Amino acid sequence: MTRVAWILLVEDEADHRLIIRETLAQLDSSIEVHEAPDGEIAMKWLRSIAKDPARLSGGMVVLDLGLPRASGFQVLEWMRDVPALRGLPAVVLTASENPMDADHAFNLGAHGYFQKPRDVREYSDIFRRALHIAQASSRD
Numbered sequence: 001m002t003r004v005a006w007i008l009l010v011e012d013e014a015d016h017r018l019i020i021r022e023t024l025a026q027l028d029s030s031i032e033v034h035e036a037p038d039g040e041i042a043m044k045w046l047r048s049i050a051k052d053p054a055r056l057s058g059g060m061v062v063l064d065l066g067l068p069r070a071s072g073f074q075v076l077e078w079m080r081d082v083p084a085l086r087g088l089p090a091v092v093l094t095a096s097e098n099p100m101d102a103d104h105a106f107n108l109g110a111h112g113y114f115q116k117p118r119d120v121r122e123y124s125d126i127f128r129r130a131l132h133i134a135q136a137s138s139r140d
Contacts, residue, residue, distance in 0.1 A: 004134050005058030006032040010042040010075065011093075012067050016116065020062070020093075023123040027131070039070025043078055050084040060134040063110075065094040065101060076108040089134035093126070111137045 007024065011017050017035055024031050036042035042063070049055040061079070065072035072092060079085040091112035092105045102113045112133040114126045 003058060004028075004031055004060050004131050006034060006060070008034045008036060008042060008045060008059070008061045010036045010039065010061065010063045010067065010072065012037050012064065016064075019120050019123060020127075023120075023127050027124065027127055038068040039072065039075045041069075042067075042075050043070060046079065046082075046085060046088075050082055053084060056084065056088060059088055060130075061088060061090040062130065063090055063092050065092060065096055065105070073104060073108060076105060076110055080109040087137075089137040091130045091133060093130075 009017060009020055011020065014037075017037075021033055024033055034045065036045055042061070046061070049059075063072045063075055067075070070078075072094065076090060076092075079088065079090060086109070089111045090109065091114065092102075092110050093114050093116060094101065095116045097115065105113050112130055114130065117123060117126065
């Protein structure tokens with residue numbers, strides 16, 4: 001298992017990004033957090049690192065579904081079409097309560113699926129589980 005060294009946080013809500021950054025800093029301050037406020041920026045960032053496989057090692061994507069410019073579903077589908085990104089762990093963190101969204105996300109290759117909690121204290125448990133999923137999913 002490879003330790004998670006970096007996370008691309010794809011989330012359009014600035015307050016959610018802040019909560020997630022703070023949660024991750026409490027869990028493991030060594031994780032480098034990169035942010036993308038929409039799907040297009042996420043794909044551009046991932047495209048740039050896909051050219052260097054060494055940069056992909058230890059990475060993880062945390063992806064909201066309801067994003068501007070390109071939805072989380074579109075990002076997942078695109079990631080699975082890029083050979084270098086196929087094995088990159090991707091975990092969905094969304095406000096959606098539609099059970100079909102979880103099925104669709106897993107069908108597109110998501111490694112995990114979580115609903116955003118109403119209580120911010122629950123983010124720690126979600127990210128402990130998400131980090132475990134990413135570490136178990138890594139090929140290194």
